[in-house]
Amino acid sequence: MGEVCRDSRSRVLSVSWRVCNLFMCLFFCLATYVQINDPDAGVWMVGYGVPALLCALITLNPHVTETLVWRRVADLHVMVSCAVVSMLGWRLHAEGVTEIFQREEGREFSGLLLTTVWLLMCRHSGRSPVGTLRVSTAVAITVFPFVAWLYYYINRELTSNWPSHCKTAI
Template identity: 75%
Template sequence: MNIKHTPPLLTVGAAAYFRRHVPQARAETGKAAMGEVGAALSGSSWLLLIWQTCNLFMSVFFALATYVQINDPDAGLWMVGYGVPALLCAFIGLRPRVTETLAWRKVADLHVMISSAVVAMLGWTLYKEQITHIFHQEEGREFSGLMLTVVWLLLCRHSGRAPVGMPRVTIAVAITVFPFVAWLYYYINKELRVNWPSHCKNAI
């Protein structure tokens, strides 16, 4: 029975080759993987920063909305309606993972539930009275404001569970820009506020 043996020189050469090149290949693969992880972490950090900034801006907006209710006949009710989201957004802006705490979730869920009920009633009123220019009517502005709080709090729900993604941040930026632009537009064009009640004109 003949058994073929590998020539010693070939075996030694192969071993030397693997000792020389395999660690180098592994090192290059590791560097590439670390580079991809670093790029992903860098992208996530930017998205998180934008997300926190949006929440701080929305906190400011809801705080302003709270302030302008001081002349409203139902000031206490509406100040709570906007003040609670202002605080919740401020917490996210300072500590994004706060959305996973029990206290934050309970307060946010309660606010969303109550606001959704009020939004439904206001929406039915607008539909029944066939109001199309909702910003010209007090019920329409109340409807829009509460709807904004509901949408934003739903967007924030469980945002701290995992890194925020591009879709959530894109929606957040679009929503954040809209109320400031709309408020500035109505503030500059005073003729659009001619038919507003007096308590809606004098706050800011």
């Protein structure tokens, strides 16, 4: 009886993990798409497109995180993202910015930080069954960008000072 319960619980956690990766894939695809109007669109499309692809692969096969190619691509993306996040974070700190979503650098900082945290969570997730802590954290992280995007989309006055390329993609 206890083993059946554990197997059922493990299956629910595994499915939940894959669903979170599916939603993060969708979010990163959406983030990739809205970069189309950005002056430096290519850089940011790669910045969000790579995590979208990596999440799609996890959705299809959670054990893909144990392949050398997946890990190298994820590690390279995390390394570059950490460098850019550090530079953007320092710039925001030096300028004393408190409302980071009102500045393009703040939105870029937040987006890259999200991709970095997510890819670090995914690292080695295929090694053994995912646990309750990882899945609970994944659900919280997955919900946040969708709620934040919806909040800013509904409250147009929050985006009134954004440059036009940030308002016209969706």
